[in-house]
Amino acid sequence: AQKVTQAQTEISVVEKEDVTLDCVYETRDTTYYLFWYKQPPSGELVFLIRRNSFDEQNEISGRYSWNFQKSTSSFNFTITASQVVDSAVYFCALVSGGYQKVTFGIGTKLQVIP
Amino acid sequence: SQTIHQWPATLVQPVGSPLSLECTVEGTSNPNLYWYRQAAGRGLQLLFYSVGIGQISSEVPQNLSASRPQDRQFILSSKKLLLSDSGFYLCAWSVHRTDTQYFGPGTRLTVL
Numbered sequence: 033a034q035k036v037t038q039a040q041t042e043i044s045v046v047e048k049e050d051v052t053l054d055c056v057y058e059t060r061d062t063t064y065y066l067f068w069y070k071q072p073p074s075g076e077l078v079f080l081i082r083r084n085s086f087d088e089q090n091e092i093s094g095r096y097s098w099n100f101q102k103s104t105s106s107f108n109f110t111i112t113a114s115q116v117v118d119s120a121v122y123f124c125a126l127v128s129g130g131y132q133k134v135t136f137g138i139g140t141k142l143q144v145i146p
Numbered sequence: 147s148q149t150i151h152q153w154p155a156t157l158v159q160p161v162g163s164p165l166s167l168e169c170t171v172e173g174t175s176n177p178n179l180y181w182y183r184q185a186a187g188r189g190l191q192l193l194f195y196s197v198g199i200g201q202i203s204s205e206v207p208q209n210l211s212a213s214r215p216q217d218r219q220f221i222l223s224s225k226k227l228l229l230s231d232s233g234f235y236l237c238a239w240s241v242h243r244t245d246t247q248y249f250g251p252g253t254r255l256t257v258l
Contacts, residue, residue: 065244075234077249123190127244133205134247138189 034059036126038137045114046145053109053140055124061085064128066100066107071121071139083107114144148173152237152250159257165210165224167253169237172218177239179220180247181212184234196220197243232257 035058045051057066068080081091083100091098095112111118124137149172159165171177181193192205194212202212209228213221220237234254238247 067246069249075236075252075254077236077238079246079248082246129244133192133195133243136190 034061034064034126034128034135036124036135036137038122038124038140040140041138042141042143044143044145047116048113050110050112051114051142051144053111053122053124053142055107055109055137057105057107057124057126059126059128061128064126067123067125067127067134068098068107068109069123069125071123073120077123080109111142114142116144116146118142119144148239148248150237150239150248150250152235152253154253155251156254157256159227159255161229161257162226165222165227165231165255167222167235167237167255169220169222169250170218171220171239174218174239174241176217177241178243178245179214180238180240181220181222182236182238184236186233190236194222195243227257229257231255 037056040054043051064085066083069077070080071077081098088100088102097110099108119142121139121141123139125134127134151170153168179196182190183193184190194202194204196202196214199214199217210224232255234252236252237250240247
């Protein structure tokens with residue numbers, strides 16, 4: 033079995049603040065993949081990143097960065113200098129080689145206040 | 147490039163009426179296809195997935211069914227809708243089951 037926990041259900045920040053969205057996962061497989069998706073108010077899920085279990089390098093894409101730590105089973109997502117357009121629900125997801133079904137976290141609703 | 151379409155975008159149906167939601171993918175062959183439901187303020191629930199024509203796996207027993215009559219077409223159906231079927235229905239595709247899933251724009255269903 034596999035599990036994804038996003039303990040923060042809602043976060044509010046003021047524009048230009050940095051914010052980190054937490055994601056903790058559970059799996060017994062050694063090969064697995066982690067994802068982050070963004071769901072803006074329009075509803076469509078937008079893919080942000082895919083990371084495999086053998087690549088622990090952190091990744092930066094513009095204002096977005098991801099911190100993957102196998103030791104703590106976490107794959108956290110940081111938005112630097114947040115903007116109003118970042119307001120959305122963010123989902124963390126996991127799929128493992130043995131289970132082969134994607135498990136989504138419940139999502140974190142981020143509100144960026146101008 | 148690949149694109150995924152869903153229709154209709156919104157739907158209001160009375161309890162007990164039938165349902166048919168359609169999803170099509172362009173620009174790829176033999177994709178894995180998925181139907182998810184998202185209730186208001188909730189996470190994503192996988193309903194069905196398909197690895198090929200006519201191959202459907204159900205994740206949650208309920209009054210919904212799915213079919214894949216063509217390689218890139220995935221249909222979600224119901225013979226009689228319940229109030230609890232209201233929600234946001236998302237279709238997705240991937241190359242393999244561990245690959246990134248790409249989502250369609252969704253259908254917002256309200257059952258009254």
